[in-house]
Amino acid sequence: MSNANFLEFSKPFIEAAKNVFETMVFTKLDPGKPSVKKNNSSKGDVSAVLGLSGVLTKEGAEKKYRAMLVISFPYDTYIKVAGAMLMETYTEFNEEIRDVGGEICNMIMGNAKRDLGGLGYTSDMAIPSIIEGPSHTIKYPEGTTVIIIPMKSAHGEMFLELCYAEGTD
Amino acid sequence: MALKANMKILVIDDMATMRKIIKNMLGQIGFTNITEADDGATGLPMIESAQESGEPYEFIVSDWNMPQMTGLELLKTLRANDTYKALPFLMITAEAEQGNVVIAVKAGVSNFIVKPFSAQVLKEKIDKIFNK
Numbered sequence: 519m520s521n522a523n524f525l526e527f528s529k530p531f532i533e534a535a536k537n538v539f540e541t542m543v544f545t546k547l548d549p550g551k552p553s554v555k556k557n558n559s560s561k562g563d564v565s566a567v568l569g570l571s572g573v574l575t576k577e578g579a580e581k582k583y584r585a586m587l588v589i590s591f592p593y594d595t596y597i598k599v600a601g602a603m604l605m606e607t608y609t610e611f612n613e614e615i616r617d618v619g620g621e622i623c624n625m626i627m628g629n630a631k632r633d634l635g636g637l638g639y640t641s642d643m644a645i646p647s648i649i650e651g652p653s654h655t656i657k658y659p660e661g662t663t664v665i666i667i668p669m670k671s672a673h674g675e676m677f678l679e680l681c682y683a684e685g686t687d
Numbered sequence: 688m689a690l691k692a693n694m695k696i697l698v699i700d701d702m703a704t705m706r707k708i709i710k711n712m713l714g715q716i717g718f719t720n721i722t723e724a725d726d727g728a729t730g731l732p733m734i735e736s737a738q739e740s741g742e743p744y745e746f747i748v749s750d751w752n753m754p755q756m757t758g759l760e761l762l763k764t765l766r767a768n769d770t771y772k773a774l775p776f777l778m779i780t781a782e783a784e785q786g787n788v789v790i791a792v793k794a795g796v797s798n799f800i801v802k803p804f805s806a807q808v809l810k811e812k813i814d815k816i817f818n819k
Contacts, residue, residue: 541803542708604704605711614703621704625802628781635784643782
């Protein structure tokens with residue numbers, strides 16, 4: 519397995535995340551320094567998770583790849599982001615705002631897909647899921663490298679994670 | 688043609704979040720008569736019974752990806768029936784690929800919007816649909 523194209527793969531997600539937050543959450547995202555994540559413990563309390571897989575065609579060769587997008591929010595950020603998106607005031611995490619993170623992930627992935635197509639990737643999106651609770655565990659696809667990028671916004675900090683590996687079945 | 692504030696609109700999306708966002712935006716634009724459905728499969732009978740009751744929906748705003756009946760399947764079903772051939776239908780999708788636009792246009796969509804979008808963009812699309 520390889521992650522040779524990970525950097526190129528990750529760029530469309532950052533741009534898509536900025537676009538989604540600016541248009542639907544009315545806030546700018548300020549990405550911090552990416553680092554490799556070595557454990558599977560979440561940085562936030564609410565994580566939206568969306569898998570992606572497909573084939574990368576580059577220099578005449580085809581390779582399967584597997585990836586996952588995670589956006590992990592502290593409760594306070596999640597509640598404020600949901601409030602901004604839905605134009606309501608929320609004071610706690612509840613069922614009404616549970617799918618906000620999934621919808622954000624969906625939009626980011628959907629946007630990134632167009633640019634990934636230009637880089638030679640076909641991509642099948644899975645259905646987003648939400649994991650909630652302090653320091654929960656995130657199950658990354660086996661053999662993938664995980665990078666984590668802190669993102670600052672007017673609603674607080676959140677963490678965008680991407681994991682990626684080529685040559686997987 | 689000036690649009691009526693009480694135009695009967697059906698918003699179809701499996702995600703409650705997105706339904707609420709679309710309803711908020713339609714409200715900002717000035718529309719007041721908005722109903723929701725959570726899938727094409729639940730939206731279709733609502734469209735049919737509204738038609739039978741003599742108070743038909745005048746505008747459908749539908750997501751593409753839904754678990755039971757997709758927006759595309761709903762659109763095709765409606766366009767196959769003479770009653771709904773001209774029913775304005777705005778498709779919303781998260782996937783920004785050009786191929787999707789072509790598929791939706793072939794199926795008879797009135798217009799197409801890619802998430803994320805602002806209320807202003809939604810208004811422009813609605814104006815285009817109704818001022819053709």
